[in-house]
Amino acid sequence: MKQAVRIQLEDFSQDEEIAALKGSSKRMGGIGTFLGCARDFSEGREVAEINFDAYGPMALSEMQKLRTDAIEKYQLLDARIVHRIGTVTGGDNIVFIAAGAEHRVAALEACHWMIDELKQRVPIWKKETTPQGQSWVVPHP
Amino acid sequence: MKQAVRIQLEDFSQDEEIAALKGSSKRMGGIGTFLGCARDFSEGREVAEINFDAYGPMALSEMQKLRTDAIEKYQLLDARIVHRIGTVTGGDNIVFIAAGAEHRVAALEACHWMIDELKQRVPIWKKETTPQGQSWVVPHP
Amino acid sequence: MIKVLFFGPVADRVGSNALQMEYRADMSLQNLRDDCAAKYSQAFELVSMVALNGEHARDMFVVLNDGDEVAFMAKFSGG
Amino acid sequence: MIKVLFFGPVADRVGSNALQMEYRADMSLQNLRDDCAAKYSQAFELVSMVALNGEHARDMFVVLNDGDEVAFMAKFSGG
Numbered sequence: 001m002k003q004a005v006r007i008q009l010e011d012f013s014q015d016e017e018i019a020a021l022k023g024s025s026k027r028m029g030g031i032g033t034f035l036g037c038a039r040d041f042s043e044g045r046e047v048a049e050i051n052f053d054a055y056g057p058m059a060l061s062e063m064q065k066l067r068t069d070a071i072e073k074y075q076l077l078d079a080r081i082v083h084r085i086g087t088v089t090g091g092d093n094i095v096f097i098a099a100g101a102e103h104r105v106a107a108l109e110a111c112h113w114m115i116d117e118l119k120q121r122v123p124i125w126k127k128e129t130t131p132q133g134q135s136w137v138v139p140h141p
Numbered sequence: 142m143k144q145a146v147r148i149q150l151e152d153f154s155q156d157e158e159i160a161a162l163k164g165s166s167k168r169m170g171g172i173g174t175f176l177g178c179a180r181d182f183s184e185g186r187e188v189a190e191i192n193f194d195a196y197g198p199m200a201l202s203e204m205q206k207l208r209t210d211a212i213e214k215y216q217l218l219d220a221r222i223v224h225r226i227g228t229v230t231g232g233d234n235i236v237f238i239a240a241g242a243e244h245r246v247a248a249l250e251a252c253h254w255m256i257d258e259l260k261q262r263v264p265i266w267k268k269e270t271t272p273q274g275q276s277w278v279v280p281h282p
Numbered sequence: 283m284i285k286v287l288f289f290g291p292v293a294d295r296v297g298s299n300a301l302q303m304e305y306r307a308d309m310s311l312q313n314l315r316d317d318c319a320a321k322y323s324q325a326f327e328l329v330s331m332v333a334l335n336g337e338h339a340r341d342m343f344v345v346l347n348d349g350d351e352v353a354f355m356a357k358f359s360g361g
Numbered sequence: 362m363i364k365v366l367f368f369g370p371v372a373d374r375v376g377s378n379a380l381q382m383e384y385r386a387d388m389s390l391q392n393l394r395d396d397c398a399a400k401y402s403q404a405f406e407l408v409s410m411v412a413l414n415g416e417h418a419r420d421m422f423v424v425l426n427d428g429d430e431v432a433f434m435a436k437f438s439g440g
């Protein structure tokens with residue numbers, strides 16, 4: 001079984017992640033997921049590819065804390081977080097978050113909270129390659 | 142390509158649904174999904190199986206309207222809704238909703254709205270089989 | 283004739299999924315409901331939604347046409 | 362020595378991912394930041410987060426230990 005929290009170069013399968021999540025409890029009635037993908041167009045420019053830099057050990061430990069915090073805050077039965085690094089192009093998966101709970105509201109709210117928190121807490125940076133060259137993405141407030 | 146809105150006996154694959162959703166646009170930066178599953182325990186009783194009854198043509202047309210409404214309300218790039226009928230047991234998939242948008246907030250809010258609306262609008266009923274016999278589920282307000 | 287449909291818990295109490303009711307000129311959805319509820323009072327305790335020809339009916343005083351399809355439904359519990 | 366790490370846009374402006382800074386007794390995180398910012402002022406315009414030994418540092422006046430690992434980081438843009 002793959003770890004519930006991972007940073008990896010390779011793509012992932014939602015079906016596999018959901019099967020692993022479900023495996024933790026048959027009392028799970030609702031699963032909320034968020035999948036972040038690479039767009040081929042951003043801020044009015046075509047994007048050829050996106051590269052990631054990460055403070056690997058800290059990013060992983062922040063993601064693990066985030067999972068634990070979400071499970072406690074929303075009384076989840078289980079949660080998973082996968083973030084890709086390396087190079088991706090338009091349409092590729094970047095990040096996957098899944099939250100499983102007895103009922104749907106907790107699952108959906110936890111999923112939304114986790115992706116918002118991930119963007120605040122986890123030391124990963126993305127650089128876009130456009131026809132105008134490469135530039136690091138400046139997050140919006 | 143499978144239809145974006147379906148009522149079916151057989152299970153579905155998240156990977157297939159997400160691939161179909163993504164196929165509609167490379168500007169999709171965020172995908173929110175909700176997966177509803179059969180629990181083996183509900184309201185303090187073990188649940189052996191769940192059976193569905195549906196007003197099929199109306200349920201399908203309400204789900205199609207719901208998809209169109211969500212796309213318009215949240216400016217989605219695409220959305221999909223799949224609901225199973227027939228008989229399911231603990232851990233089985235029941236309903237899948239996916240909303241894809243340029244940014245995450247619209248995708249996540251649309252997904253939450255769609256499952257709430259589905260429960261209000263779509264004529265489907267579930268019956269649980271427990272050690273005490275069979276009973277139709279009474280939705281909570 | 284009006285085709286009347288029942289599903290789930292309502293169908294269980296009626297003991298059937300469908301029945302035909304005689305069409306009368308100027309008959310409203312409310313008239314049809316009253317006729318059915320008189321016959322199947324236990325089932326109609328559960329009815330909280332009505333569909334006319336596959337669409338949610340909000341106005342119970344709409345006049346029916348011969349051949350209409352009406353569903354008297356309990357609260358939905360899908361999803 | 363203190364190990365100082367840079368990533369993404371900050372590393373680009375520093376021209377390096379890591380450097381070693383001399384350890385001094387009673388040196389605070391703020392002292393280290395001032396020393397580094399004096400050398401790499403353009404890079405430090407971007408710095409808005411600091412990590413000490415892999416954890417978010419909220420208190421810039423904490424005193425460092427020899428061998429600590431510090432990262433001066435721009436706003437995250439993952440996810």
